[in-house]
Amino acid sequence: MGTLKYSKQRESIKHYLMTTDEHPTADMVYMHVKKDFPNISLGTVYRNLNLLTDIGEAVKIATPDGGDRFDGRVEPHNHFLCTKCGRLLDLELDMNSIEEVNRLAAENFDGIIRSSSTLFYGECSDCIKKS
Amino acid sequence: MGTLKYSKQRESIKHYLMTTDEHPTADMVYMHVKKDFPNISLGTVYRNLNLLTDIGEAVKIATPDGGDRFDGRVEPHNHFLCTKCGRLLDLELDMNSIEEVNRLAAENFDGIIRSSSTLFYGECSDCIKKS
C-alpha cells in the first residue's frame, strides 16, 4: 500500500518549483498552477507540497515572518531574507563551507549532526540601491 | 507616543525566557506564566513576546514543523533540532565561526549580510542512547 500514482496536478506543481527561484509560499504555488488547472484546490497544493517534501523532491523553508516557503532545489544550499523588502533569495555557499560549519558545530555538540540550514539576514542589492 | 510602560506580566515573561533553556512556544510561556498570573491572557503573552522580539530582548526561532519558539538569549548563537524527538537545543558555535560563515556567504552575494541563524538537524545524544 501507499504506491504513488501519477497526477497532472502534482507534475505541474513540481515543474513550477523546479523552474522558479522565487521560493513561493503554498498560496503562490496555488495561484500559479491555477493558470493551467483553473479548478485545482488549495488542499491539493498543500497535499502535494508535503508529499514532494517527504519524498525529497522539494524542501520546506521556515521563516520567522509568515508562512513556509518551498524550494524545488533539493541540493543543500542556503537562503537570504531581506529585512527591508522581505524577499527570500538563494545564497550559494560552496559545499566545503557548509560541511565545515557542520564539522565546527559537531565539535562542541553531544549528538550527530546530519545537515544544517542557514538563513542569512540583511539587505538585498535592490534595497541598497533605493536607499 | 509609543512610550513603553511597565507591566508585571511582561516582566514575568521576560524573566522566564531568560532563565529557561527549553526554547518555549508561546503556549508554553503562557502555561508557565499562568502559575504567577492565573488569569493572564494568551493574547498578552503573544503581544509581549512580539514586543520583546521587536525591541531586541528576545529572539523568535522558526522551525519547519510547528509553531515558533522564543529565546531570551539574544547574543548570536545557533540551534539544533532533533529529528527524532523534536527537541530544540542550543548549539554553541564560537563567534569567529559565525562571523566566518557570514564572511564566506558575503563573498558570493550581492547585498549586505548583517546576521545569520543556522538550524542544525540530526539526532540528539538522548535519542542516540535509546537506539
Next chain:
DNA sequence: AACAATAATGATAACGATTACTGTAATTAG
C-alpha cells in the same frame, strides 16, 4: 477493452496558532 483496486482530486469543514478588537485596569507624568 472492460474491470477492480486504490490513490488523487475538488470542495468544504475543522483545526491550531496568531492577531485584532473592546471595554476596563494599571502605570506614569504633571
Next chain:
DNA sequence: CTAATTACAGTAATCGTTATCATTATTGTT
C-alpha cells in the same frame, strides 16, 4: 490627584494548514 496613555483580560476574527468525503483518475489485471 488627576489626566493621559499604555497594558490588560476576554473574546472574536483571521490566517495558514490539515482532515474528511464523495467523486474522478490512474494503474495493473483479465
